[in-house]
Amino acid sequence: MAISGGCLCGAVRIHSAEEPVAVRSCWCRVCQYLAAGSASVNAIFRRAAVSVEGPLSRFDSVADSGNHMTRSFCATCGTPVLSESRERPDVVIVRVGALDDPGRFRPTGTIWTDSAPAWGLVDPATEQVPRQPAPPRPEPRP
Template identity: 35%
Template sequence: MARRTATCGCGQLRLGCAGEPVRISICHCLECQKRTGSVFAVQARFATDTVTIAGRSSRWTRVGDSGAAATFHFCPDCGSTVYWEPSAFPGFVSVAVGSFADPDFPPPRVSVYEERRHRWTLELAALPLEHHF
């Protein structure tokens, strides 16, 4: 069984996730854009009973574009949002895929709020690769 660890930037807040996520999605909603500081968010949903949480988190609840609330858990030290509890899906937590820091993490299978997508995001695959130095 797959076991993955998600952490905040400083490593204080950690989640252990057992098994495969039940859903991996990209969200283009405006609230996710504001939350991440990016043009979309990528999240993996796991059943709560497959997740262990260690460390402290601060919480913030907001209502999303769908009208449903989600409670976000972020590190009080470095500010990284690591996971959230969507009220529309009790018994599940969503984890920011970037928190796994794993380039081999499975790809998203669902894209939501496409009407709010930045038009150029579909062109990302065509960009030339740069070597970092």
């Protein structure tokens, strides 16, 4: 089933022809900036399945994991939309808050729990990883 999303103001739209490879919450310090104090919720897609229309601003940084990240957000309304890693060019991370139906994308894992504040709620039903986990492997496709 096709997946669609976009930013708060509607200037950016995103589409995926496929379901995500994984959905995870992340409590790393950078995500706390992006998610206004909470964990970010991230759907990891095969890059080939995702298309984006509209003007994105980009911010490059080196993550706590050591990965070289480019985080993209709407230049008008500031909604975080994408995250990409130089080390993982085969996937693109979409912020679940930017998808049209966030209820469909329940996280199955929570990462960087060591960085969560003492009041941070970590869903005990999710697999928990104290820091950076091994990357999910997309299914090979013809």
